[in-house]
Amino acid sequence: MLLQVTGLSKSHAGAAGPVAVLRAVDLAMEAGETVALTGESGSGKSTLLHLIGGLDVPDAGRILLDGQDIGAMDDAGRAALRRGTVGVVFQQFNLIPSLRVAANLEFQARLAGRLDPAQLDGLIDALGLRAHLHKYPEQLSGGQQQRVAIARTLAARPRLVLADEPTGNLDEATAANVLEALLTLVAQTGAGLMMVTHSSALAAHMGRRLHLRAGCLT
């Protein structure tokens, strides 16, 4: 079992007191599995992804990722988890604007201490980034930036890839290309993939689909 989530709850502060975002969510995921997480805006999809990625801490419940209890980790432990075990692909790409594409691509693998130049080379070719290595992120289109973000994540060889609406900022054709590349490369590395999306069409490409409504899995 790659991921096991039990009784996960999370609230955010609101004007009239705490607002429950996730209510006792349970889910499990095997290694190599691909899961689509769908739901309306505000249903808690991104929050669930952030909790699994160690970007946020739950109010209650337990997350076991690759045998490690995320809830028991301190800030440094969660940072180590993000470096080594999970990789997050954000909707806003979150590239480092002051670094060239080449340096951005290497960045997470360097942080994790597992940069493999040959593997990175393969990712660059697979994602068609060779011509853009000397550019800065601002000189790339949205689709190109997202491909850089995917390559950066996969170069660190995470056990679980979490993608938060990775095609949300892209047009339909580019979104299809990016998703295809993501699925192919994840399959090649054997990592699990959990992707948040609004699109039923994109969700149909995933092995399993989970739907969140008002903080509960349905």
Add this chain to the structure above:
Amino acid sequence: MTGPGLIALAAHWRRNPLQLFTLVAGLALATALWSGVQAVNMEARASYDAAAATVGEGRFDQLLPRVGDTIAQTQFIALRRAGWQVGPVLEGRIATAGGSLRIVGLDPLTSPGGMGPANRDGAVDLTRMLTDPPLFANAEVARRLEGLGGMTVVVTPDVAANTAITDIGHAQRLLDRPGAISRLIVARDQPLGRPPLEQIAPDLVVQPAQAGGDIGRLTDSFHLNLTAFGLLSFAVGIFIVHGAIGLAFEQRRGMVRTLRALGMPLRRLMALMMAELTVLAFVAGGIGMVLGYAIAGLLLPDVAATLEGLYGADIANTLRLRPEWWVSGMAIAFLGTALAAGGSLARISAMPLLETARAGSMVRGRRTRLALAGAAGLAVAGAGAAVWGQGMIMGFAVLACLLLGAALLLPPALETMLRAFQRRASGAKWQWFWADTRLQLPGLSLALMALLLAMAANVGVSTMVSSFRATFTAFLDQRLAAELYVTADTPSQAAALQAFVAPRAREVLPLLSVPRRMAGNEAELHGIRVGPTYRENWRFLAGDSALWDRVADGTAVIVNEQLARRAGLWLGDPLAVAPGLSLPIAGIFGDYGNPVGQAIVSDALFADLFPDRRATRFGLRTDDPDALRRDLTEVFGLDAGRIVDQAAIKSFSLGVFERTFTVTAALNVLTLAVAGFAILMSLLTLSAMRVPQLAPAWALGLTRRELGRLEVIRAMVLAAFTAAAALPLGLALAWMLLAVVNVAAFGWRLPMFLFPADYARLGLLTVLAALLAALWPAVRLARTPPEALLRVFAHER
């Protein structure tokens, strides 16, 4: 993990070189102005210490004459025979090409150990010292002495500045004062059972160690003034650094979140950022130290002239690089960086990994509340300092609270004013202009705060200097009423001169003085001939109508403000002018520019008290000064230096005055220049971020040229508002300087005058400077290609 983190942090500066330049330049300028002032202070203090070490000033008890300024050689011999371990000292000045030089004559056989180079290390041959005595001086003085010729000079680096030391016999010959002794130094170890002083030399009095002549103590106030100015310049520089660091950290928030999301622990990230700032502080501090050394080199001659003019202190004219100066300079660079970056670092460390977007207005509201709270806190602290503090430290504490509080209030005040303009604006363009100016305010506020401080300092200090100049000029007109001032060579020539001028001059005013210790202060007692000149010309800060009659009768004394304030005396209080003679104070006169306390009695009383003192200087009232000068030159053969006319003295005194404030003026200009630099850098930095804000206005029909013109108008409007706010603040600063700081520093209080034309000129210059600073960024904006503006909308999609 450290390597990639450092690469990412450094990449920001590589992509934003202007920001890096602003930060380094701001910190370097702040360090330079501070360390420049400190180098000057340290050099001056080292000169005081060297003086103390060289001639024992303040370290040993001394014997001084009760009357006059010379001790007879017979008294010295009598004391030595009676067992007193005393060493004679003769002091005087000689003229050299580089200005006058102090000659100190010591007796190498009897001077206490450690005094003077002759017996400090035993390196000098005593026989040679007695038979062919050399002069000991530092290298600079040695060069000047060699210019005189016929002297053997031994270069000794640690001899006090502007001073040469030699055997007392040699000094007597050099100064043409055979057998004269100025004072006797009393060795610490004295034999038991020696007869009391009164028995051997009743005409001498003991001045205990540290009781007088401690030039370091006297000049503390001057150095505190300089330090305060250095601190103000430093604060202005730190505003720039704060702005640059704040902007850099703001722009890197996204990167910080990404780094953390990718697995960089917060603690490591903070450590890397601190290391980055340490390196920047080190580099900027180093550059600042070099600049500071150059500034100190430029300022030192004027500071030396000021200290000599005000306090009679001799300061070395060359700078030395002292380890403590390096340490303090680098420490201030690091402290400045910590102050400027502390808030930004704290915000980054507290920033949640998943930051929820807060509305800009909420952030602005919080900043305004913080600024108002800070200003209120400073107002309370300032009031506390004013109520419970004392003297100059209190003055500076109140000033610091006033300036910082006003700086904090500036952005909310500007925001309120801009909002009012926006409400009253007619037409969409101007409504947009005022709203957009409000939007720019947070980015410009630090630079505007720096400008406010620099301008207020400029208004305050120029008001003080101009008030001083106006008062001083009027004072010189009063005090230098005589048309000619004549100095005779000898008392007998003085008597003949007096007889000669009596029928030719309207009034002859003998000028008599003797150094005295009065009411616990080193001071001077003067004797004057009360007549129409004094009665008509002198103005008093306090005094009764019959004061001149009482002084002429010998029943009262008048004192200068310095002596009155230092001794805590006022009208009617008795002052002991001589042993057994106390006179009531009948008047207190302003004596601007004089560090020494003065008491004045009639010449008749002076002659009774000091019968061996004869006037050799005179003021002469005449309707035809040129004819009288000619006669005096022909009859007595007096050279030009012995007959000085009133105009020459006034011009010399005003020259000394102007030089005294050269340092202040230079620091003032530097501070203003730093503020101008802050404005330029802020506008340049903001212009790089302006495109997304201007693109909608361009799309709605404003031309790029018009947008550029509005940018310039915006900078000028903000500078004008800031200048208007700086005026009352500067006047408050001037009042504090005149009413509190100067009184504590120099012992006199000046009236305050206003100079509206000067303020208007400064305001215009400021607006002009803002125009120049805005011109380049505005031209860049006006030339922004349409595709760059269109890209804004492309990104929004």
